[in-house]
Amino acid sequence: MGKSSKDKRDAYYRLAKEQGWRARSAFKLLQLDEEFDLFNGVTRVVDLCAAPGSWSQVLSRVLIQGQQVGRAAWEDKRYKELLRLRQQGSIVDDSEEEAPTEAKPRKDVKIVAIDLQPMSPLEGITCLKADITHSSTIPLLLQALDPDYDPTSSSIEASSPVDLVLSDGAPDVTGLHDLDIYVQSQLLWAALNLALCVLRPGGKFVAKIFRGKDVDLLYAQLKVVFQSVTVAKPRSSRASSVEAFIVCTNFQPPKGFKASLDNPLGAGRRLEQSSSTHDNLNGSPRTVRDDGIVELDMDTQSAEDAASDRQGLADRSTRWIAPFLACGDLSAFDADASHKLPEGHVSLDPIQPPTAPPYKRALEERKKMGGAYGKVKGAG
Amino acid sequence: MLEHVHHRVPVTALSFHRRDHVILAGHGNLLRGYDIDTGQILTNLKVFDDQAVHGILVTPDEDVLLVWGGRLVRKLNGHSISTYRPSNVYEARDWILDAALSPEDDCIAFVDAHNALTICNIRDLSAEDDGSTKPLATAVPSSNCILYSAHVTWLSGSQCLIASGTAFGDVMLWSASISRIADGSFTAVAQTHYTFSAHEGSVFGVQLSSKQQARRLGDGCDCLLASCSDDRQVKVWDVSDRFTNSHSLPQIQRDTGFGSKPEAEEHAPPCLAAAMGHVSRIWKIRFCDHDAQKGVEIMSFGEDASNILWSVKPDSEPGNQPFALKQVGVQNAHAGKQIWSVAAAEDGCFATGGADGAIAIHHAPNLPAEPSEIDRKMLEPGDNIRYYAFFNQGAMLATTDSGSVWTLQLGAAGTSSAREVLPALPALRGYSVVASISRLAFLAGSAGIVYMYNANTNKLTSVADCGKKVTGLFVSSHEKSHSVRLVDLLITTVGQSDPCYMRFVRDAISTAEYVSPREDHQPSLPIPEGFSITSFTTMEHAQPCIHLTLVGARNGSIAICNTSSDGHDGLIKLLPNVHGKEAVTALLWRSHGNKPTTLSGYLHSLGKDGTHAVHNIRRHDQKWEIELIHQLGLPFGPNIEGLTILPNDHLLIWGFRGKAFIVYDADAEQETMTVACGGAHRNFAFQPSVEGGTFVWTKASKIYQHMQTRRPYTLITPGDHGREIKAVSVSSTEDMQIFATGAEDTNIKLSTFDEKDGFRCVQTLRRHNTGIQHLCWSSACRYLFSSGGFEEFYVWRVTTGVPVLGGVGVVCESVHPNSGKSDLRILGFDISETRQKGVFDIVLAYSDSTLKQWSYDIGTWSLVSTIDYLTACLTEVFHTSGHVITTATDGHLALWDTEASASSLTWRTRHRTHQNAILGVAFRELHDRSSLVFTAGDDNAIGITRIEQCGAVRALLIPRAHTAAVTAVAVVPSDTDRNTLLLLSASIDQRVKLWTVSIDVTEPGVDGVHVKLQRNVATSVADVSSLALCRLAGDEGVGCVVCRVGMEIWRIGGGIRDTYLSRVSDEVIRE
Known part of the structure; x- marks a missing residue:
């Protein structure tokens, strides 16, 4: 395939190169921000599993440089034009024309990016090469946020200095779906455990999640410690992908709960459910929305004629389906669509080449021997 | 109302059950026992509700099976394969990676994904099943590191040795001394021997050898460790010395606070050998035990669905590791990708389980015999064998450069003996051709004289003189009766277009001789x-x-x-x-x-x-x-050379792929023999048999032979893609129901189903170059349409009920002229049959938001109209109640009108139902001519949109219909109530739900639509992409098939058979 075919197939890949992002995932965070106003009042952020660093780049541009990055930069003009022509006479939502709020660099911004993989430095961001599952990472992190932090005297709870914890981490999937979902959930638990240690009450937590089997167990656990939990899918994330983002706001640690990486939540330890995870099913199950769609609020878990068919102890605990929200305006580029390239389009090189895979050496060896590595039909 | 019938999903666990000659396999939540020889299913037990089986352990007395998956463990008691019954479910704290039974008492050790050790006594596990789930206590607590692999062994009744492989390339070797305390629980003292960075990528497989295996590398060797990884490497380590202690990985991290460890902190065992293999990740590794003569052998199993046999041989090269891993054999028994499970039997036989749902039983010895050269010592110096052909079992007639004629008798062990028939014939010198059938061969050379060799008499006689150089001899024969045999010979010569045709008849009296009729009785061609x-x-x-x-x-x-x-x-x-x-x-x-x-x-x-x-x-x-x-x-070629029908009625085809000679059983869709011969373009002869055959070939002026008397492996339940299925369409003809599936492997498979034997693949259509996006049968099911990426769109003509080809013949009738012209994907299409047979109106939905309407008339295409939607990728197109409707990734339904004048489509209205992509659609026309459209949303919602004939559209939305994206919906009318529909939905939350939707058409919009959840069941098919309705045998004969990572059939109860079938027969009649 030619160099520009990926540009056509994936508008965000092309835009990321044009706008200088290290990876197309930058748009996922930007679109999440559009919907949730994630950076409002935020100055202290921890970016977990940060490499290659596109989310840190977003943080840097928004918080440090005070840039207005957002929809205006990548709005798809063609869409609006077509819609206008077709729906002449009908009401066009002109809220999009509102003037953007003024942006400026913020004061006392502290951003720490953590990954086990090396990451190219970014101005104003402290990069830590550390293991997010390890308890010794927390004092390192706190010290990076406040250089005068004294690990021997300060207690974690007392400082609780972070407004927002982000994690875009995902494992290399194996194709064995239940194992992949398990490993991703472990990564989410690791990020959450760390967030619980450093987040201030009222703080926010945003992490990648695989929407798969038993994801409702994870949602229910998150709902115990955050007032609002939403599963969000940015338009820049492909519809064919299991990936979504869990956006948790207003951190409210339960009374008596003590976070610790030495006794993490996850495999064995779980949070006690509170009544807050139960949705209020009172009132009419049918509501007519403003757009005329009739929404039917009903119990979709327990069927008429079946007992529970889940054996695990945890699996019988509370499940809860977080509300879903698609992010990014519909006028944004569609990650699944093929796009016509603008006239005179020049395909750019990626800002940062992808991280070397562990099989890089195998590729080189095979190339030396003249083999068409990875091109074998059915094996790729 | 929704009853599980059958599934074929990846094989995630395997174990041999010797006493009953059975292979036990974990297919999703089921444990199946197959007869090793016949492949017949002997037992089919549901072990877990919604958890796949990942491990099976059989006790030495074979009275207890221990089965685990995820965190769950279950014991099964029984005395034979059909009597095993599951007891209570136990739950460990974490995902179980491996388990082993102690040699002395009945203790089991489990290692989990955070490197915790759990010990329990198998007798302490309840034998009853009261439906409860009980916890298992951990003996050695977990650490923070996440493991991808572990192997636990018992060194004695109180000591375990454990190898663990982490996600970051580290391997840990540790042991635990176990003691039982008063309350019956176990405690353990752990000790770490080695912690080291073994690979550049995740360690997916670790295996410890037995002492006997290790000894084969020398007396100082007590224990070997083999590892395999993401980095495509297989490594062997000497872990005999376990006297020193290493820091555990958490300790190293505690010292530094960082994941990367300074070299000084590492304590690595000596690496004996390392090698690179497989084209993708390597999942598993095993020591092969059966033949001590062969030294240490290792088998690796990969994502590339192949298994490689390695031999550990001393390496004397200075600077190298002390041993080298030599690749001695490769097998590709599975379709698609992934070998997920492995089991070994004591006799050297082993089994592999793939993502294709198949189990391959590999027979020992697994080594392909080295080709043996045919001895030419009997020839004059400078002379060489030129042409050869089989005339009998293991017997060939051969000519040499000098023109001498020999018979060669080949033996199974690679031996051969030669006998001269005639010394140098001048007519055959320098050039000759040979053709043969049973007990007869014909020879000719540049002089034009044709000889017949008769094996009955061992005589060579001249039968014709063409006067010109013979370029080809072709022979065919018919046994008309016990005594009468006709032999037809066709001779082609240089520069002559008319071939010479001769017929021979076996002498009815002597039955040994052949005679040729008079010339005027010879046929002409x-x-x-x-x-x-x-x-x-x-x-x-x-x-x-x-x-x-x-x-x-x-x-x-x-x-x-x-x-x-x-x-x-x-x-x-x-x-x-x-x-x-x-x-x-x-x-x-x-x-x-x-x-x-x-x-x-x-x-x-x-x-x-x-x-x-x-x-x-x-x-x-x-x-x-x-x-x-x-x-x-065919799956090999393009040099396809020959075919025959075996005594078991299977069609056997042979030819070349790359540098190998391939023999392919077309009915079993299995390569039965593979010989590395250097490739096509050489002289060769092949004599087939059910288990393989004899292949003789010329390479660099030498003649080699390879005789195979047993297939290298047999397959149980083959026929799946082995890759993710993206589309399914079920034909609805009465005679033969065909499940067409299209997958990421770019293939389309046609399969049949019956409840006893499951799915059987009858044809594989290998023509697409991209993953299949959509499939649809014409209403009479004579045509199948398929779409993919690169604008690929094909029309297949399917003939059923034929007595060959497994009953189904397929011809690609047309390739859309735009196929391969761009990188657009065709995600959906709509087919409507016109009154004219073989003429269709086809609407294609493209990924760049355009919709194109084509008219197709047996191989010719004409574009009717092209219309742009917006910018969103279109996902489906269909027609109902006089409207053409599309869905897209923007969550909208769009209604299109057909312009009466131009019969082309125009865009009319769009209606938002979902927040983002609509992934599946089902629809039903109601008796007031309005339609209900059911949509599966990526936003976890199901939309029910009522479209009235006038074009009025109202939608009802169930926002949290599933926990994750809803990917497919299907709708069945209820027989009992014409105002009720049954709706099936499937999601990547691995659940299938059955809803009843009742409609009062007199109410406006969706006011009269009421939805009730009837069933919520777990499916073993991960990442569900598609659903289709099907017919099943029996009174309650409507079912549905769920596809993606495998296929699963559910029976939908509730008396809906008649309505569904009458709909099917309506369509048949209409055509």
Whole structure:
């Protein structure tokens, strides 16, 4: 395939190169921000599993440089034009024309990016090469946020200095779906455990999640410690992908709960459910929305004629389906669509080449021997 | 109302059960026992509700099975394969990676994904099942590191040795001393021996050897560790020395606070050998135990669905590791990707389980015998064997450069013996051709003299003199009765278009000799000018007495000639370019039909275009009817050389792929023999048998032989793609229900289903170059349409009920002219049949938001209209209640109108239902002519949109219909109430839900639509992408098939059989 075919197939890949992002995932965070106003009042952020660093780049541009990055930069003009022509006479939502709020660099911004993989430095961001599952990472992190932090005297709870914890981490999937979902959930638990240690009450937590089997167990656990939990899918994330983002706001640690990486939540330890995870099913199950769609609020878990068919102890605990929200305006580029390239389009090189895979050496060896590595039909 | 019938999903666990000669396999939540020889399912137990089985352990007395998956463990008690019954479910704290039974008492050790050790006594596990789940206590607590692999072994009744592989390339070797305390629980003291960075990527497999295995590398060797990884490497470590202690990984991290460890902190064992193998990740590794003579052998199993056998040999090269891993054999038994499970039996036999749902039983010894060179010492110095052909089991006739003729007898062990028939014949010197059939061979050379070799008499006689250099000899024969045998010989010569045709008859009296009839009784062959013959066969029909000669040409054409003794018809038909412009390499005739008075049969042909074609030839009312019923590409080629029908009625095809000679069982879709011979373009001879055959080939002026008397492996339940299924469509004809599936492997498979034997693949359509996006049958199911990426769109003509080809013949009737022209994907399409047979209106939905309407008329395409939607990728297009409707990734339904004047589509209105992509659609026209459209949303919601004939649209939304994206919906009318529909939905939350939707059409919009959840069941098919309705045997005969990572069939109860079937038969009648 030619160099520009990926540009056509994936508008965000092309835009990321044009706008200088290290990876197309930058748009996922930007679109999440559009919907949730994630950076409002935020100055202290921890970016977990940060490499290659596109989310840190977003943080840097928004918080440090005070840039207005957002929809205006990548709005798809063609869409609006077509819609206008077709729906002449009908009401066009002109809220999009509102003037953007003024942006400026913020004061006392502290951003720490953590990954086990090396990451190219970014101005104003402290990069830590550390293991997010390890308890010794927390004092390192706190010290990076406040250089005068004294690990021997300060207690974690007392400082609780972070407004927002982000994690875009995902494992290399194996194709064995239940194992992949398990490993991703472990990564989410690791990020959450760390967030619980450093987040201030009222703080926010945003992490990648695989929407798969038993994801409702994870949602229910998150709902115990955050007032609002939403599963969000940015338009820049492909519809064919299991990936979504869990956006948790207003951190409210339960009374008596003590976070610790030495006794993490996850495999064995779980949070006690509170009544807050139960949705209020009172009132009419049918509501007519403003757009005329009739929404039917009903119990979709327990069927008429079946007992529970889940054996695990945890699996019988509370499940809860977080509300879903698609992010990014519909006028944004569609990650699944093929796009016509603008006239005179020049395909750019990626800002940062992808991280070397562990099989890089195998590729080189095979190339030396003249083999068409990875091109074998059915094996790729 | 929703009952599980069958599933075929990846095989995630395997174990041999020796006493009952059974292989136990975990398929999703089921444990199945198969008879090793017949592949018959002997037991089918549901072990877990919604958890896949990942491990099976059989106790030495085989009275207890221990099965685990995820965190769950279950014990099964029984005395034979059909009596095992599960007890209570136990739950560990974390995902179990491995388990082992202690040699002395009945203790089991489990290692989990955070490196915790759990010990329990198998007798302490309840034998009853009261439905409860009980916890298992951990003996050695977990650490923070996440493991991808672990192997636990017992060194004694109180000590375990554990190897663990982490996600970051580290390996830990540690042991635990176990003691039982008063309350019956276990405690353990752990000790870490080694912690080291073993690989550059995740360690997916670790395995510890036994002491006996290690000793084969030297007396100082007590224990070996083998590891495999993401980095495509296999490594062997000497972990005999376990006296020193290492810091554990958490301790190292505690010291530094960082994940990367300074070298000084590492304590690594000596690496004995390392090698690179497989084209992708390596999942598993095992020591092979069966043959001590072979030293240490290791088998690795990969994502590339292959297994490689390695031999650990001393390496004397200075600077290298002390040993080298030598690759001794590769097998590709599984389709698609992934070997997920492995089991070994004591006799050296082992089993692999793949993502294709198949189990391969690999027989020992697994080594492909080295090819043996045929001894040429008997020849004069400087002379060499040139041409050869089999005339009998293991017996060949060979000519040499000097023109001498020999018989060669080949033995199974690679031996051969030669006997001279005649010393140097001048007519055969320097150049010769040989052709043979059973017990007869013909030879000719540049002088034009043709000789016959008769094995009965061991005599060579001259039968013809063509006067010109002979370029080809073709032979065919018919045993007309016990005594009468006809032999047809076709001789082609240089510069002459008319071949010489000769017939021989076996002497009825002596039965040893052959005689040739007088010249004026010899047939002539009425082939067209320039028809250069490359293949030949004949057929003989008794009543009416007809003899046909079938010849294939270098230009891909086939001629059918009447060569009956009256000889009136001459050339019956010339089939031009059956194999394009490539040579027809082989022809095979198979008569069929019970009536002796009508001639009917099937002509198989192979070509260098890499396809296998079948024509049905019938003689009816003195007229010939010839129809191409099948032509598909083979999984190897394009040099496809020969075919035969085996005594078990399987069609066997052979040819070359790259540098290997391949023998392929087309009915079993299995490569039965693979010989590395250097590739096509060489002299070779092959004599097939059910288990393999004998292959003889020339390479660099040497002659080699390879005889295979047993297939290297047998497959149980093969036929799945082994890759993610993206589309399914079920045919609805009465005679034969076909499940068409299209997958990421770019193939389409046609399968049948029955409840006893499950799915059986009958054809594989390998023509797409991209993953399949959508499939649809025409209403009479004579055509299948398929779409993919790169604008690929194909039309397949499908013939069912044929007595060959597993009952189904397939021809690709047309390739859309835009196929391959751009990188657009066609995600959905709508087919409507016109009144004219074979003419369709086709609307294609593209990924760049355009919709194109085409008219298709048996191979010709005309564009009716092209319309742009917005910018969103279109996902589906269909028509109902007079509207064409599309769905897209923007969550909207769009209604399109057909302009009466131009009969082209125009965009009319769009209606938002979902927040983002609509992934599936089902619809039903109601009796007031309005329609209900059910949509599956990526936003976890199901939308129910009512579209009235006037175009009024109202939607009802169930926002949290599933926990994750809803990917497919299907709708079935209820028989009991015409105002009720049954709605099936499937999601990547691995749940299938059955809803009842009742409609009061008198109410406006969706006010009269009421939804109720009836069933919420777990499916073993991960990442569900598609659903389709199907027919099942029995009274409650409607089911649905769920596809993606495997296929699963559910029966939908509730008396809906009649309605559904009447709909099906309506459509049949309509056509």
